[in-house]
Amino acid sequence: MSTTTQTETAQLQLNAGSIRHALSDVVKTDDWSDFKFTPIRESTVSRAMTSRYFKDLDKHAVSDVIIVGAGSSGLSAAYVIAKNRPDLTVTIIEASVACGGGSWLAGALMSAMIIRKPGHLFLEELKIPYEDEGDYVVVKHAALFITTVISEVLKFPNVKLFNATAVEDLVTRPDGPNGELTVAGVVTNWTLVTQAHGTQCCMDPNVIELSGYKNDGTRDPSAKHGVILSTTGHDGPFGAFSAKRIVSIDENQKLGGMKGLDMNHAEADVVKNAGKYNGVNSMYFAGMEVAELAGCNRMGPTFGAMLVSGIKAAEEILKHFAE
Numbered sequence: 001m002s003t004t005t006q007t008e009t010a011q012l013q014l015n016a017g018s019i020r021h022a023l024s025d026v027v028k029t030d031d032w033s034d035f036k037f038t039p040i041r042e043s044t045v046s047r048a049m050t051s052r053y054f055k056d057l058d059k060h061a062v063s064d065v066i067i068v069g070a071g072s073s074g075l076s077a078a079y080v081i082a083k084n085r086p087d088l089t090v091t092i093i094e095a096s097v098a099c100g101g102g103s104w105l106a107g108a109l110m111s112a113m114i115i116r117k118p119g120h121l122f123l124e125e126l127k128i129p130y131e132d133e134g135d136y137v138v139v140k141h142a143a144l145f146i147t148t149v150i151s152e153v154l155k156f157p158n159v160k161l162f163n164a165t166a167v168e169d170l171v172t173r174p175d176g177p178n179g180e181l182t183v184a185g186v187v188t189n190w191t192l193v194t195q196a197h198g199t200q201c202c203m204d205p206n207v208i209e210l211s212g213y214k215n216d217g218t219r220d221p222s223a224k225h226g227v228i229l230s231t232t233g234h235d236g237p238f239g240a241f242s243a244k245r246i247v248s249i250d251e252n253q254k255l256g257g258m259k260g261l262d263m264n265h266a267e268a269d270v271v272k273n274a275g276k277y278n279g280v281n282s283m284y285f286a287g288m289e290v291a292e293l294a295g296c297n298r299m300g301p302t303f304g305a306m307l308v309s310g311i312k313a314a315e316e317i318l319k320h321f322a323e
C-alpha cells in the first residue's frame with residue numbers, strides 16, 4: 001500500500017534565490033531532521049523484484065524477436081522494431097551488466113562520438129544534439145548517445161532486457177520446407193554462471209524459444225516464425241558469438257574474419273552485409289558481428305554503420321513480420 005503525502009509547492013530557500021525542491025511532495029522545509037521514507041519490509045523488496053523478473057521470463061519464454069547483444073547496433077535495431085511493432089514481444093539479451101557495449105566511450109578512451117552522414121538522421125529521430133562538421137557529426141558524449149537509446153528502447157512496453165545474461169548456444173530445428181535448418185531460439189545463462197562453467201560441474205541453462213511453434217514443438221503454420229538478430233560485436237571474450245556458432249552448424253559457410261581498419265570501405269560494407277543470414281532461417285546480423293561473419297574491414301571509432309546496419313536489419317525483420 002502506498003503512503004500519501006500532501007502536495008505543496010515546497011521551496012528550499014538558498015542565498016542565491018528560491019529553488020523548487022525536487023522532493024516537494026515529501027520535504028516541505030529545509031529542515032531534514034524528521035525526514036522519513038515510506039515504510040517497507042525487506043521481503044516486499046525481494047518479492048517486488050522476483051515476481052516481475054519471473055513474470056517477464058515467463059512472458060518472454062516465447063519471443064517474436066530476440067536481440068543478442070545490446071551495443072549501439074543491437075539497440076538501434078531494437079528501437080526501430082519496438083517502435084513500429086508494439087505487438088511483437090522483443091527480448092534483448094545482454095551479457096554485461098551495462099548495455100552499450102563499446103559505445104560508452106566512442107574510441108581510444110575519448111568521449112566524443114563520430115557519426116558519418118547519413119547516420120546522423122537517427123540522432124535527429126532521438127533528439128540527440130550534435131555538432132555538424134559537414135560530412136560527419138559529433139555527439140559531445142558517446143555516453144549521451146547510448147544512454148538516450150537505452151532509455152528510449154526500455155520505455156517500450158513490448159521490450160524486456162535481460163542483462164547480466166549470456167547467450168550460450170542457439171536452438172536449431174530441421175524444419176525448413178526442404179529440411180533446411182531453422183534457428184528456433186537461444187540458450188541462456190546468467191553471465192556469472194557462464195563464466196564459471198570451467199570451475200563447476202554441469203550448470204544447465206535456460207531457453208528462450210522463438211514464436212511459431214505448437215505445444216508439441218512442431219511448426220504452427222498459422223503463426224509467424226520469430227527471428228534472432230545477433231549484434232554481439234567483433235571477436236573478444238564474448239563477441240561474434242552467433243557468427244562463430246552458425247558457421248560451425250552451417251557446413252556451407254566459413255567465418256570471413258574481420259579485416260584491418262579501413263573506415264571508408266568498412267562502414268558501407270558492414271551495412272551492405274547486415275540483415276538476413278542466407279543458409280539458416282530466422283537468423284539476422286548487424287554491427288561488427290557482420291564484419292566477422294562476412295570478412296569486412298573494421299572502421300575503428302566511427303559509428304554510422306552501427307546505427308544504420310541495425311536499422312537495415314530491423315527493417316528486414318519488420319518486412320518479415322508484415323508479409
Ligand code: AHZ
Nearest residue numbers: 069071072073095101102166167232233238287288298300
Ligand atoms: O556484452 C556485449 C556487448 O554489450 C554483448 N554480447 C556479446 N556476446 C554476447 C552473448 N550473449 C549476450 N553471447 C553478448 N550478449 O554484445 C554487445 C556488443 O556490443 P558492441 O558495442 O561490442 O558491438 P556493436 O557491433 O554494436 O558495436 C561495435 C562498435 C565498434 S567496434 C569497432 C572496431 O573495432 O573497429 N568499431 C566500432 C564502431
